[in-house]
Amino acid sequence: MLTFKKLLKEIQKYKKEFITAQIIALIATIISIPIPLLMPLLIDEVLLNKGGRWIDFINFIFGNCSAFCYVAVTLSVVIALRGLFILLNVSQTYFFEKITKDITYKIRIRVIEHLKRISLNEYENLKTGDIASRLISDVNTVEEFLIKSVSKFVISFLTLIGVAIVLLSINLKLGLFILLLNPFVVVLSGKLARKVKKYKLSQNKTISIFQEALIETLELFDQIKAYNKESFFFKRLFLLAQELKEKSFEFSYKSEAFNKVSFLMFLIGYEVFRAAGILAVAYDNLSIGMMIAVFSYLWFMMTPIQEIINIQYSFFSAKAALERINKLFELKKEPIYPHKKNPFNKEVEIETKNLYFKYKDEWILEDVNVKIEPFKITALIGASGGGKTTFAKLIAGLLVVDKGVILYNGVSFREIGLNEIRNHVALILQETKLFNDTLYFNLTLGENFTEKEIMEALKKAELVKVVEKLPDGLDTYIGKNGVKLSGGERQRVAIARALLFKPKVVILDESTSALDIDTEDRVFKNIEDFLKSRTSIIIAHRAETIAKANEILMVKNRKILKIS
Numbered sequence: 001m002l003t004f005k006k007l008l009k010e011i012q013k014y015k016k017e018f019i020t021a022q023i024i025a026l027i028a029t030i031i032s033i034p035i036p037l038l039m040p041l042l043i044d045e046v047l048l049n050k051g052g053r054w055i056d057f058i059n060f061i062f063g064n065c066s067a068f069c070y071v072a073v074t075l076s077v078v079i080a081l082r083g084l085f086i087l088l089n090v091s092q093t094y095f096f097e098k099i100t101k102d103i104t105y106k107i108r109i110r111v112i113e114h115l116k117r118i119s120l121n122e123y124e125n126l127k128t129g130d131i132a133s134r135l136i137s138d139v140n141t142v143e144e145f146l147i148k149s150v151s152k153f154v155i156s157f158l159t160l161i162g163v164a165i166v167l168l169s170i171n172l173k174l175g176l177f178i179l180l181l182n183p184f185v186v187v188l189s190g191k192l193a194r195k196v197k198k199y200k201l202s203q204n205k206t207i208s209i210f211q212e213a214l215i216e217t218l219e220l221f222d223q224i225k226a227y228n229k230e231s232f233f234f235k236r237l238f239l240l241a242q243e244l245k246e247k248s249f250e251f252s253y254k255s256e257a258f259n260k261v262s263f264l265m266f267l268i269g270y271e272v273f274r275a276a277g278i279l280a281v282a283y284d285n286l287s288i289g290m291m292i293a294v295f296s297y298l299w300f301m302m303t304p305i306q307e308i309i310n311i312q313y314s315f316f317s318a319k320a321a322l323e324r325i326n327k328l329f330e331l332k333k334e335p336i337y338p339h340k341k342n343p344f345n346k347e348v349e350i351e352t353k354n355l356y357f358k359y360k361d362e363w364i365l366e367d368v369n370v371k372i373e374p375f376k377i378t379a380l381i382g383a384s385g386g387g388k389t390t391f392a393k394l395i396a397g398l399l400v401v402d403k404g405v406i407l408y409n410g411v412s413f414r415e416i417g418l419n420e421i422r423n424h425v426a427l428i429l430q431e432t433k434l435f436n437d438t439l440y441f442n443l444t445l446g447e448n449f450t451e452k453e454i455m456e457a458l459k460k461a462e463l464v465k466v467v468e469k470l471p472d473g474l475d476t477y478i479g480k481n482g483v484k485l486s487g488g489e490r491q492r493v494a495i496a497r498a499l500l501f502k503p504k505v506v507i508l509d510e511s512t513s514a515l516d517i518d519t520e521d522r523v524f525k526n527i528e529d530f531l532k533s534r535t536s537i538i539i540a541h542r543a544e545t546i547a548k549a550n551e552i553l554m555v556k557n558r559k560i561l562k563i564s
């Protein structure tokens with residue numbers, strides 16, 4: 001789970017950069033503090049002929065000066081100080097941005113790492129748009145807060161301290177009056193800040209719902225067109241876009257309104273302080289030049305005070321964003337079983353003992369005790385929704401049993417490790433999902449195979465003619481989800497891939513269902529040796545396909561029975 005405490009710890013890891021940036025910030029602040037004072041000094045010392053340390057200093061450097069010379073020198077100093085201040089500010093931003101960008105990168109990597117390890121069961125219920133919005137806008141919100149808090153807070157705080165010292169030395173009573181009243185402005189506006197959280201949350205929620213609907217509509221565009229449902233689905237998108245507009249409007253407008261109200265508080269304070277300054281000239285011994293300097297400092301204080309107020313706003317938005325990011329860490333991870341034993345160095349006998357599995361509350365498989373032997377084709381049959389695919393996923397290490405055990409050559413999956421099981425068990429599903437890449441990549445998944453091996457796999461999967469017809473042969477890009485191939489061709493690509501990877505266990509889950517009987521027959525004949533030289537399970541409804549098996553298991557009433 002991510003917390004502000006952990007983020008702080010993370011920042012501490014960048015001690016060198018952080019300290020360098022803070023030193024730069026400190027120098028920048030020291031440089032900026034005298035800026036508002038210099039010009040007003042000339043009012044007293046030059047215009048009102050009172051003389052003073054500043055013009056004495058100029059005379060000391062340049063010899064006796066005229067009024068023009070005092071103004072020109074002071075102007076040059078002010079411009080130089082402002083320039084230097086900006087330069088230092090930019091360099092401190094460089095360090096702070098480096099730190100915060102690095103931290104947000106780490107947050108994203110941590111979330112992605114977690115997603116990599118979530119269980120398939122959780123994955124099937126995930127909404128991709130929602131995750132995308134958490135990874136993008138929520139992480140950005142946290143980043144914004146980090147930048148504001150680590151970089152702007154320090155400089156704002158230091159500036160306020162510096163201004164406080166100057167104000168108190170100009171006029172103790174006036175300085176105290178200004179400094180004691182200002183915290184009330186900050187506290188009052190902080191109360192308003194908390195109200196923004198609610199609107200930010202609801203805006204983010206709407207963004208993710210919109211994103212989810214948009215992705216789904218685009219992904220299922222062909223289905224939507226086929227069923228003439230454009231108006232329904234796009235109307236839904238229009239409505240969600242409208243809701244997003246309203247929520248974003250509400251958030252932007254209200255947060256702006258709260259911001260403006262707190263600024264109004266500052267302005268009221270500003271006018272009150274200006275009035276107090278005039279009174280200090282009238283009734284105390286404040287000079288006109290110093291009164292104008294106080295006015296300048298009041299304005300000068302505005303940026304750091306606003307920054308501190310903004311940090312509060314940004315904190316509440318970041319808190320909401322962190323909560324949403326943390327929801328991703330609540331997704332259940334797949335259990336980790338360390339790889340202790342390897343039973344896959346010879347042909348594999350699979351046995352389940354008292355196997356139980358449920359998705360949520362309802363048991364799908366109960367007390368399943370079966371043996372699946374190598375060198376045979378075992379068919380798994382049963383009514384639709386009975387749990388055949390679920391059983392296949394359990395055998396393939398994609399799901400984990402709730403009770404009982406699956407043994408591979410007598411070794412429990414808990415001693416083998418799920419990754420290792422997946423390396424040796426190929427599950428080919430009815431719906432073959434292919435990558436938007438070349439046919440070659442989809443066959444090899446980036447592994448190296450010889451040309452001979454690839455040709456052989458293509459031949460056995462009856463794909464040679466298909467490849468010949470493609471404009472760039474194996475190098476043809478097959479489109480999103482492999483749309484440039486037919487359903488049957490996609491199924492055969494998956495079979496060819498399994499032939500190349502030579503797994504110890506092959507499960508064909510309705511994976512020839514899209515082939516005509518003749519092609520299916522030819523493919524089965526071609527791969528018969530392959531299937532019979534390892535442990536093979538075929539899940540099928542068609543009698544012709546089931547007839548190719550040596551053994552038949554049947555899923556019935558949550559149990560699996562051997563039929564022949």
Ligand SMILES: Nc1ncnc2c1ncn2[C@@H]1O[C@H](COP(=O)(O)OP(=O)(O)OP(=O)(O)O)[C@@H](O)[C@H]1O
Binds near residue numbers: 391
């Ligand atoms: N991810 C999931 N979350 C919740 N329930 C699920 C999930 N996947 C499958 N189910 C449910 O589990 C039951 C078994 O599904 P499964 O896909 O294993 O059946 P099947 O025998 O392979 O069906 P078919 O022959 O139609 O492919 C079904 O009732 C299904 O609705």
